[in-house]
Amino acid sequence: MSSKKYVYFFGGGRAEGKGDMKTLLGGKGAGLAEMTNIGLPVPAGFTVTTEVCDYYYKNEHGYPEGFKESVEENIKALEKIADKRLGDPDDPLLISVRSGAAQSMPGMMETILNLGLNDKSVEGLAKKTGNRRFALDAYRRFILMYGTTAKGIDRHKFDIEFDDIKQRMTRVRLNKAPGGSILDTDVNDEELDELIDRLKKVYKENAHEEFPQGPTEQLWGSIDAVIESWMAEKAITYRRVEGITGLLGTGVSIVQMVFGNMGETSGTGVCFTRDPNTGEDIFYGDLLMNAQGEDVVAGIRTPLHLGELGTIMPAAYEQLLDVRSKLEKHYKDMQDIEFTIEEGKLFILQCRAGKRSPMAAFEMAVAMEGEGLITRAEAVSRITASDIEGLFYPVIDPSISQDDLKSDRFATGIAAVPGAASGAVVFTAKEAEAWTAEGRQVILVRQETSPEDVGGMHAARGILTATGGKTSHAAVVARGWGKCCIVGCEDLIIDYETKTVTVGEAVVKEGDEVTLNGSSGEVFLGALKLKEPELPDSFDSIMEWSDELRDLKVRTNVDTPYDAEKGIKLGAEGIGLCRTEHMFFDTDERRTAIQRMIVAGDEETRRSALDVLLPFQRLDFIGILRAMAGKPVTIRLLDPPLHEFVPHTEADQKHLAQVVGLSFKTVKRRVDRLHESNPMLGHRGSRLSISYPEILEMQVRAIIEAACECKEKKIEVLPEIMIPLVIDAKELKILADRTRAVAEAVMEEKGIRVDFKVGTMIEVPRAALLADKVAAEADFFSFGTNDLTQMTLGMSRDDSGRFLPEYVDEKSTGILAADPFQSLDTEGVGLLIQMGIEKGRSAKPGLKVGICGEHGGDPVSVEFCHRNGFDYVSCSPFRVPIARLSAAQSAIKYPR
16 A cells, blocks of 8 residues: 555544645645644645646546555545444445645536435434425435536436426415416425436436445545545646646545525625725625535525625624634635535635735735735735736726716626626627627626626626625636626516526617626626726735845836836836837828838849938937936847838739839739848848848937937936847847947947947847857847747747647647747747857856746746846836736746
């Protein structure tokens, strides 16, 4: 037998595991162990480690040696503590089998409740509890959950039978008029008896076997099902969307059942120790009396507000308040708690760090630092890139009058996730994904969402459901994404057949536009005007603390003075990439001048055209240098191949010929000559400056003239001239010498000295390999990771979308951990970068090193840059706050 430990027990006030063992036990297993150890009322049980899940998928769905024996031993230990036996026909031990990975994936994997019930033990449970209805209700739930989870039977087939019983028997018995709702709790024991027979029949017809009566068969079928759910489509989609990688799999917690459906002194709920939408220090949650936990999360019944428990069961509520205080102080974070009350006795089933809205994430982090609960470093570490993005989500324009809003109001539900969103109504997750792929904005409308809807929920701008509360599946998942969401909108009558949703006389069809206000719970007809929200003071606090903690500087990639000012407002400390070619497209006059230069037949004509461009470029550079006011500005010389600037249709070429005074044939011939089979590896970047030195001369002159003019006006300037696509030290020397010669000439003409630097982009693998020689000619390196990734992987960024999903899909091949154009390939491209830095600084100690691809705003890539001694990262303006945060988090994690 293997000596490796695969199972960890908890119960009787002690646990073998601890709260810091999330990687091994999963979040749920670690939480159950920790809560047991700190003395909370937790049902006994044991957790199967994530290593078992990992083994299962690597060994043809088999289990490691000694694992099954270990489970059997722990079942016996659980039976001893509970003083009940699994499968006992008179007083059965009932258990739940629950999933739980190291990172929270709410609703994405499976849980099976009431395991251990069969045709005999259900009668024993009925006698023991004196509550036959409760026992039968538990059994029908077990059949449904085992059938759908372990055997993959469509839940709808079971639901049809339950609805038929409700309509044909319960409605008649209660003498309820057609149209009124029949609750699950209205169904009595005789009706449940018939329902169970029909559910077992559905099971047999679809699973081609009788419903299992042996608890051992039930247990292993359930463990298999929970582990299989790790690779379910919805779980894979969620991990892809959330960027969750590197986990071993799910843990499996087997826990003694406690029952919230034993009558009106029993109940179940989900609560948060602070408001997950606003961050306020208030107890927040939902409660259902006479129900099991799945009812709250599934949103099948609209729940009571948590505060009502104080009136219904004051003693249990006081105990829950004590648990709230104890858990938040222990974990020093807002907790999401699942609880059950069994005949007046409180049990805590789970706790984990709660999902929260972006606004709440900032407010809580700053508030907890102020309370002395956490440090500033811990507060900064709590915030994610998604939290920052979420703060910029829109709200309904406050200038719209209340009268107009009132006239457009369609319905009102429970405000689950704040913000606003508008779009066309769709009724299925698949439609949401398809319409979004076509570039349309959509609102997903569902009776309630389930984990299968996760792809469409992510695609939609907002989510609207007819049922559910603030802790339902829709609310929890949407909150984690900062996505506007309204739930429990009970007036909605949704017809999936006709693809309509009706409230009173108003009918909204698929494709009609609506607007959601996730802060108020209101739904409006039409697409209302939205605007950017005001950032809370807590955002400024987190950003200030991040700046105090980080080592990396953060610059921005911009091409205009307007964008430069935007970057400064968001905290940029310079420009890491100013692309000069974008300036040529601004006006017809500029476009014509660059095109005249390109189709020119001799150097004199080219220089003449470039003379026209010079004042435009100088003016642009003045604007950018002035906006940055003494901060470094890295300006890249012309990079794209010339064919990108010329017209390609016959009509446009004829127009150009007329403007520049050449024949159409001449223009067409010169444009055709520019054609390249692989232009991204063609005549571009430094190669253009080698072939046409006059282009380099014009651009350098414009930069230095602009710098001199600014300096003359007492504006500090720090221009850095960057030569792209270099492959060799000799090539760089030729171009750097030419750059410095032009700069010296301009400064002599103006009688003004300007400090400037000449460096290069390292974006060709050869340049990284020869970085020591290249560094001898450069004042700085900037890694152009977009092209470096393309050339290292041999993948076109523009064309790889056709096959790249298969490379990053863990269910397909999982060859790459992430899209290498979004998050740096640290294993391959990263190795070249490390080599480039090491070689460069060996030749020139103190060489300034930065990154200017969009990877500069990706948290994983920023961490790589911090760990490898970069001086700065650079990214688009709106990702500057993310880079500042990520740089601080990297410094906290890996102090230099």
